[in-house]
Amino acid sequence: MSVDTTKHAAETPDTPQPWAELGLKEDEYQRIREILGRRPTGAELAMYSVMWSEHCSYKSSKVHLRQFGEKAPASDAMLVGIGENAGVVDIGQGYAATFKVESHNHPSYIEPYQGAATGIGGIVRDILAMGARPVAVMDPLRFGAADHPDTRRVLPGVVAGIGGYGNCLGLPNIGGEIVFDSCYQGNPLVNALCVGVMRHEDIHLAKASGAGNKVILYGARTGGDGIGGVSVLASETFDADGPSRRPAVQVGDPFQEKLLIECTLEVFAEDLVVGIQDLGGAGLSCATSELASAGSGGMRVELDTVPLRDATLSPEEILMSESQERMCAIVTPENTERFLEICEKWDVIATVIGEVTDGERLEITWHGEQIVDVIPGTVAHEGPVYERPLARPDWLDALQADSAAKLAQPANADELRAQVLALVSSPNQAAKSWVTDQYDRYVLGNTVLATPEDSGMIRVDEETNLGVALATDGNGRYAKLDPYAGAQLALAEAYRNVAASGAKPLAVTDCLNFGSPEDPAVMWQFAEACRGLADACATLGTPVTGGNVSLYNQTGEQAIHPTPVVGVLGVIDDVNRRTPMAFREEGQLLYLLGDTREEFGGSAWSQVVHDHLGGLPPKVDLERERLLAEILVNASRDGMIDAAHDLSDGGLIQAVTESCLKGGHGARLVVPDGLSAFTFLFSESAGRAVVAVPRSEEVRFNDMCGARGLPVTRVGVVDGDTIEVQGEFTLPLAELREAHERTLPELFG
């Protein structure tokens, strides 16, 4: 069949086109015809369809995401904001950090190993494209019920994919989350975060400027995998019995990506590129249109020069392919030879596929015939924007009225003890080492803290000991009860986790995982979560630097819990001053910081003991979070605390259990006046942490908290080989360890 050229398209306005199969709506197709003044060619239709997909264009979410910019707190730290491949923040001493979290949810359900693997690959290239050396990854994961048979298919595949790709890439995996809930049964969430570090002067942007500059495609050959990944896969709801979508999933090669990283860093070191962009979702369609629209001129590309894995691919398929491990660079003619030499050194295929022009159009030819002739901005940025209808869900009042306060509480000490064991051995609260021991946390030799610590911490400079800390958090149960508060609680927890390890929280990335935007109730949840997060970022002074939206996480009518996952990056001047979570020394005093209230809505206790979700999530007090963080950072810097652990799902007993097991020491706990033992142990009030204070620092630490107005309660002492709650029960550490550590191996080992 002859190729559909622009000339042919102009002559055959009535040729039927497969816009619906490509995921476009009729009005969107008509808009494309309007922009072009003719029908699009097949290649143009392919480009518009992927770039205007929900995944690439953010057409449903854009109107809500604007708040992250509009409400952003003034921050001197922000060097590059939302809109680039990833945001960049100043971390001092001339260093900058770039970080971002993204979703790879839909592919990971279809094909868990490759879906999760290429999720890592994609986010790592985003970070690399900013000019940074990637230094660590993290994976916030959500799965269906732990004992569901399909979870046994999805989880081991996802974990093996993350390990198989990340370990082979040589990036330490330093944290993340693993959460089970039946709402994710048909829609697991596989989010991936990467952080990179560079000098300020090394920041690179995705733009094509300078007429005559070469467009170089380098990395893997282009194949037929991942075609329509963004439009068909990530932008629609799964049907229970639709056709297999496995061909829309990309296949990764981490070895190729490792070469791409080293090769790209060497190219940066010699300052050989004008602009650079990775090829991820929407492949070449995205890279060419975004580079060209961000630059000063146009671009001409000879598509038939693209190296192929499969010589039979059509131009449309080449433009839509999401083959992994590819990058696109803009290089001056003088530097082109050196650029190609470095690629050859690393055995990376590099091809000049076009050049920057002084026009304003993106023109693509196929064996000399023009198949694309567009204003690149219309493809990259002028996609449709929807003001989707919103409606507060009609079930929400009933859900919120179904308070956890009326659930039966343990009647005696024996029941309390049994519920503690049930909690710490439940899949969500149990040790995750069966998973995280499959990830390399040591490679690169700069990992200061890693899972299960509150945050992952990486040394940035071996001379000065400057470091960064990262935590990701999100609680879909809280967000289901109140998406505004749920998003704020996710931020508050990640912020607190970073501070608990001794680092000052600086900036935020988010991955907003929701159901179908075509459901007004889901859209309301989304809008509320965005509003909550933007407001909280403003109060805490931590701007959103970038992130990702994943919609259509829904099978049939069943949407997932709204799940905003928030990543917070912090900085620490001297990583030697970090605060680990382990109770390491007998005799140290345990203090509970913050206020404990009877808050059980959405709690782990209500889920584990009563399989209940109702009421309201814990109260949000962001000023308190900020004060708590300041105290934790100061106490770390001045050596007043030896251990700290944030209190979140599972409450105090979960935190104390983890800190005791990690340190190999027990604790004697005393229930404070005015609290029941049950509330003391299981409440999930926010804005709290438990710290271990050496006796020599007790006065100084108390004085600091008193002077700053932070409630502080002495709740016990590090001691022995049991956790004893005085007047209630005693649990040997060995029994707790057995309960806490056996769950995941039993389920998945």
Added chain:
Amino acid sequence: MTTRIGVVTFPGSLDDSDARRAVRLAGGEPVALWHRDRDLHQVDAVVLPGGFSYGDYLRCGAIARFSPVMETVIEQARGGMPVLGICNGFQVLCESHLLPGALTRNDHLHFVCRDQRLKVENADTAWTADYTAGQEITVPLKNGEGGYVADERTLDELEAEGRVVFRYLGGNPNGSRRDIAGITNAAGNVVGLMPHPEHAVEPLTGPTTDGLGFFTSVLKKLVQA
């Protein structure tokens, strides 16, 4: 003059910068060697680092063994130059027939990353002289294909000649025969092991500093030589 220790970078090497850091912290001068370069640049010893050389295509270490740099490393190792193979480097040494046996997929089929206790069985090699026989050390272990196998006669020979250098303690993490974590050649200059001593050289980033002894051992030996 400082002692120069080369660390080879193959495409897909991951722990090469860590090995260079360990050499530096032990007081040596790390020298980066490139897989395509036959010239060893006057180094006194060589470390083959961990990672996935050439993507571990075909078999772990199978392609690296034919790289230009390995031609010289093999020749010099036979002449007595100290060579340490860590993880993927151990696999390369086995593929090169500088050490006997092979490394196979972990018996539980998962990648494993953990702090591993080891018993030093032989403290007379170029890389273990700073330890004492019977000493226990803890260093990170991280691999997917770390199960050491060899035929019974070879295993008996290794045992009889004292060429088992390290054994796993506290549970065999990968199904290695006779709990073997590392071995040496008959001359004691070539040592290979699956665990990663270069990740136990700083209290800040490692579980211990037990791994430093590998590098101080070889530096002392080279200064005496």
